Amino acid sequence: MSHFPCAKEIDAKEVLKEKGLKSTPQRLAVLHVLHESTKYLSINDILDKTKELLPNTGLATIYRTLDVLAEIGLITRVHFEDGCHTYAYSSDSHGHHIVCTTCNKIMDFAECPFDDYLENLSIKTGFKIKNHFLQLFGECNECAGSAS
Amino acid sequence: MSHFPCAKEIDAKEVLKEKGLKSTPQRLAVLHVLHESTKYLSINDILDKTKELLPNTGLATIYRTLDVLAEIGLITRVHFEDGCHTYAYSSDSHGHHIVCTTCNKIMDFAECPFDDYLENLSIKTGFKIKNHFLQLFGECNECAGSAS
DNA sequence: ATTATAATTGAGAAAGTTTCTCAATTGGGT
DNA sequence: ACCCAATTGAGAAACTTTCTCAATTATAAT
Ligand SMILES: [Zn+2]
Ligand SMILES: [Zn+2]
Ligand SMILES: [Zn+2]
Ligand SMILES: [Zn+2]
Numbered sequence: 048m049s050h051f052p053c054a055k056e057i058d059a060k061e062v063l064k065e066k067g068l069k070s071t072p073q074r075l076a077v078l079h080v081l082h083e084s085t086k087y088l089s090i091n092d093i094l095d096k097t098k099e100l101l102p103n104t105g106l107a108t109i110y111r112t113l114d115v116l117a118e119i120g121l122i123t124r125v126h127f128e129d130g131c132h133t134y135a136y137s138s139d140s141h142g143h144h145i146v147c148t149t150c151n152k153i154m155d156f157a158e159c160p161f162d163d164y165l166e167n168l169s170i171k172t173g174f175k176i177k178n179h180f181l182q183l184f185g186e187c188n189e190c191a192g193s194a195s
Numbered sequence: 196m197s198h199f200p201c202a203k204e205i206d207a208k209e210v211l212k213e214k215g216l217k218s219t220p221q222r223l224a225v226l227h228v229l230h231e232s233t234k235y236l237s238i239n240d241i242l243d244k245t246k247e248l249l250p251n252t253g254l255a256t257i258y259r260t261l262d263v264l265a266e267i268g269l270i271t272r273v274h275f276e277d278g279c280h281t282y283a284y285s286s287d288s289h290g291h292h293i294v295c296t297t298c299n300k301i302m303d304f305a306e307c308p309f310d311d312y313l314e315n316l317s318i319k320t321g322f323k324i325k326n327h328f329l330q331l332f333g334e335c336n337e338c339a340g341s342a343s
Numbered sequence: 344a345t346t347a348t349a350a351t352t353g354a355g356a357a358a359g360t361t362t363c364t365c366a367a368t369t370g371g372g373t
Numbered sequence: 374a375c376c377c378a379a380t381t382g383a384g385a386a387a388c389t390t391t392c393t394c395a396a397t398t399a400t401a402a403t
Contacts, residue, residue: 126274173336188321
């Protein structure tokens with residue numbers, strides 16, 4: 048468990064302040080938990096890890112906090128093909144995720160392949176594309192290496 | 196309500212047979228409902244529309260059927276940024292979806308922009324990328340036109 | 344066409360997940 | 374230090390998904 052709060056959480060205080068939201072220990076702790084983790088965390092995982100920092104944290108607060116943090120762009124919702132709905136830290140506001148289906152590791156990557164592509168698709172489909180959601184699934188180098 | 200069963204549902208019978216699964220009226224009806232709809236349908240929407248064809252259909256059957264149809268690639272799970280977990284018809288086994296955030300229309304498109312891109316990212320991240328999940332959100336031409 | 348068999352279904356119970364309510368607490372401005 | 378609106382914890386309520394099991398049914402073999 049690294050230093051708490053770290054630089055990222057200090058940034059978060061600024062963002063929360065800008066939005067007129069309070070920097071509560073719960074919000075910083077949840078953010079810290081997600082920031083520290085490179086793996087998929089279920090809601091209960093997040094609750095448990097948050098409780099290690101703040102033992103009285105309630106489940107409703109986790110839900111509310113995840114909503115708030117996603118709203119202001121500090122985290123991004125992660126969907127899984129099956130059994131979705133959790134969050135992972137997002138180092139960039141335009142962050143996509145790549146997920147290891149063996150060990151559940153998550154890596155986020157900021158570069159986005161769509162800048163040209165979307166223009167064309169927009170013309171073809173008639174949709175004015177405003178947002179996109181991309182996730183890659185695969186096997187990380189550790190898992191690929193250790194596999195028989 | 197178009198002709199039922201249509202060509203797609205007849206194809207589906209073949210696919211089900213190949214996999215050793217029965218072509219039940221429920222499975223064909225759910226597929227028909229999704230095939231016919233261009234919009235996001237909630238589980239209950241799917242149940243309601245299926246009941247118009249087969250009044251006794253149970254909710255558990257909807258869940259089971261959606262799993263089966265997704266498993267064999269006839270439909271694709273659709274995630275929404277908020278409140279996810281439903282399905283839409285997929286005309287191609289490698290189908291991505293584009294969703295109108297105003298009217299909930301869904302259009303699927305088979306072309307995929309990743310063929311070159313993934314090779315590079317694979318090298319950079321060390322992930323062996325096996326699958327990807329992409330959805331675009333925007334506004335369809337009708338909605339964009341009627342907006343004030 | 345009849346029969347046999349395993350797969351599938353409907354109904355409701357059970358389990359699991361998310362949201363709501365409200366009194367108590369607390370962060371942050373003054 | 375004080376105030377007040379925002380936030381929280383706890384549990385209830387609402388909602389969603391899965392499970393169970395007896396009854397039904399699609400398919401293949403006769
Ligand atoms: Zn992108
Ligand atoms: Zn989802
Ligand atoms: Zn794709
Ligand atoms: Zn592709």
